[in-house]
Amino acid sequence: MKKILFFLFFLKLSVNAQSVKKMPVNVSPVITSLLQDFSSTVKLPDEKLVVLMKYIKNQERIVLQEMKNGAPILKILNLFVFEPDKVNQLIGAKPSDVYYQKGNLNISEISYALLFRDRLKIDDVQIEQLLQLNQKEREEKIAIIRLLEIMGSNRTNKLFELIYAKEASDWAIRDWRKFKDFKITDGLDSVEVYNLIYNYRCKRLACHHFYTKTGQEDSVAKAGFRHSTTDLPRVFLKALTPGKYRTYFEKSNLDEVEAIVKKNWNDIRLLGLGNPTDSTRVKRDLRNYEMDSRFAGNMVFIENSLKSVFVRQDLVNNKPEILKKLEKVRSNSTNDKF
């Protein structure tokens, strides 16, 4: 009897998401939502749906247990993945291919929201509203708008941060390794640095996700998904302290600076503005100026203050004479002084 009820449910589910109202009481919102994710893409015979549901139910049980035990978010996310091989094994190769054509994120934001319902403090009414979203409303762009409507911008933002926790962590580790390569980690608290960068990356990825999926600037502002390109250098500056940040900046920009110095020096030589014997001194001046200018520009970018604008201007005012000459020659019209 129970089995028949399930079959009826799945059958209707694939046609109309509203049928979740008739969901058996022992099927969790997450399972319901995940099955909707599947059924919106692939049409499966009932017996395969039952197999899939059993698997999901088992996974959910494990995940919920881990959550209860206070497992870190990365572990939770790792468990809440449906590997293609496993799905292939459960529902067959062909339907599985169709399902995974959708992309890497084959679990909807709705399902994630329901999984993290306790963390996000979503109430029963909101859960019910999420489950009642029809197939069209579960599509990425509209789903985000619906999530905002149902859960509000803070919870939606938090949800995306949870979804992107793994990616953010990968970034933070990568950044730390880079700092290590640059030999600027002495005296730094790795946990503190990791957390600063991880938190920034979570926010950045959440914002990026929202923005690329909706493309609606008004919604961005409304939802509080704000991000500025100055945020990352600000986080790095905070994490590294000014001295180490300068080193980080210099090492990151060294190749580009050297390329510019090389080009300028070649032009200076070609135009007869400098002698080969001046090479070391002129190159050093050019290198210092280029690096200082870039750094000053970066500080204007980060601080957005008049003070940093004037520091940069002081550098421009004291530009090496040879560079001034070079720029003058480059910008001159081709007319001779007839």
Added chain:
Amino acid sequence: MIVKSLKKFQQDLPPYFIRVSQSFIVNPLFIEKIDKKKKIICLEGNIQVPFTISLKELIFLIGNREDTPHNPIKSSLNYIMKFALIPIVVIFLFPVSGTAQKYFDKSSLKINLKKAGKNSNELIRTLAYFKKSNDPLKYEAAGFLIANMDIHSSNNYYWANESDEDIKFDELSFSDFDQAVKKIKELQENQTISAVESTTPDLEFVKSDFLINNIEQAFDKWRASLYKDIPFQDFLEYILPYRTSIEPVQDWRNRYAGQFKWISDSAKTVPFKTLISYVAAEYKHTFSFGSKPSLPNEPLLRLGALQLLLRKTGNCDDVSGLTVFELRSQGIPAAFDFISFWGTTSGMHFTNTAFDVNMKPTYFDITRGEIFEALHREPAKVIRTTYSKQKGVLATLEKNENIPPGFLRRFNYIDVTDEYWEAANLTCPLLNDGKNKIVYASVFNSGDWQPTWWSKQVKNNVTFSKLAKGVVYLPCYYENDALIPAGYPKVLGFNNELVLKPDVDQKRTVTIKEQEKYLKFRPGKQYDLYYWDNEWKLFATQTAAEAATELKFENVPGSCLFRLIPEYSQGKERPFIILDEGTRIWY
């Protein structure tokens, strides 16, 4: 105590005032009736004045004076009413001792008060305010502004509904320009509203409160600044004015004084050129340069001072104005300069000059965020806008309609070309004799000859003063709204001068080579070679061969100004000459 004779007072008054007896001069605007039996004039305010001149003469003087303002203004001149009796007027408005006004022309002041019509009471109130202030310089400043006010006006517009009523939409009531744009679009959805262009003469518009505040704040800032010892004339011209050009007049001093206080603070600690470089850098950081953001179909030529702060962007003319407002708000003299036309490219440009405490100029281009010693390319003329009318400008000699449109029609500018660029006088031979005809030095700009300076013809020559070197000039007359060539073009080179009169006796082969950034041949495309001989004449057409890097034209007249026009032209091709030894010079 009045120590001047009434005769002398009358000389100081507007000419329509009438001396009616030994002791009284009357403003005819306030005469209500004349009692011919008692020989008494009844003025508004129940004032009675006896007259001793004949009734016939009195009526003649009241009714037939061409220079008497029309009576409609009478009702609004309540303030002047107090001064209907001349002795009071004289005491109040004009100096009683022998101190002559050095900084403005008295007759201009009188004429402007008359021209101001209904608004004259506002201007008189301003003068009266400063007369009472016991600060003679402030009175001079007020006189300076008002005496030169007749040449200034605001180019502005208002939003009108279908009945042509002003709907009183003010973008400055919004804290964000985008919101203002949104609002006007909303209004346009619900009703038919359109922007109506208007020109408002300052004389008829500027109010006493505004003028008084402007003068007081300008003096306060100036006297508290490092510039307090600069010549007063420079203060009047480059700190005091409430406007820079034709922008809508807005009450900007206070707002700018606060927002740009960092300029006067920095002025105390950094060298002047560094300070100006900071001003340029701050502009680049805070504002943007480009097409001015606008409200839909907005017919606004230049942004006002407060609009600049709201919109945070504008064209070069707008942002040059912004810089002037910034500096003047801190008591630093600054000028609004412009390149009337570029001499070797299209368009025009606006720059600024700021002066140090010794009135030594520093030139800077705010749009490029830099100060400079010389422009980066050839101007035709560089003009500095002043507030006051300048003697000897063309507009004082020639009727407006006989002058080509543009700055030459204005009264308030000085020629500063030689401050910006190497310049020299240029004498051009003309085709015909003439005496004192006005000839214009024109440059090729935006596909046509554009008048940029002037001089008077002497026999069959004309000599233009201070033209920029490195430019070709064509002498022209201006007749029937068109420029008529008056001679052949002449190169004013850095080291040479050359009349470009086509020489058919000296035909030659001209090879036109490709040049990076200037000329690139496209295979299969046609190229027309024109030369100037009182008009652009087609010499020959050639098609560029595959991989062609040059075009060769045979039997071309010598000493020509050329243009090579491809079939895909967008009208931007510059003229050029080719010297006998083959060097090509673009203009």
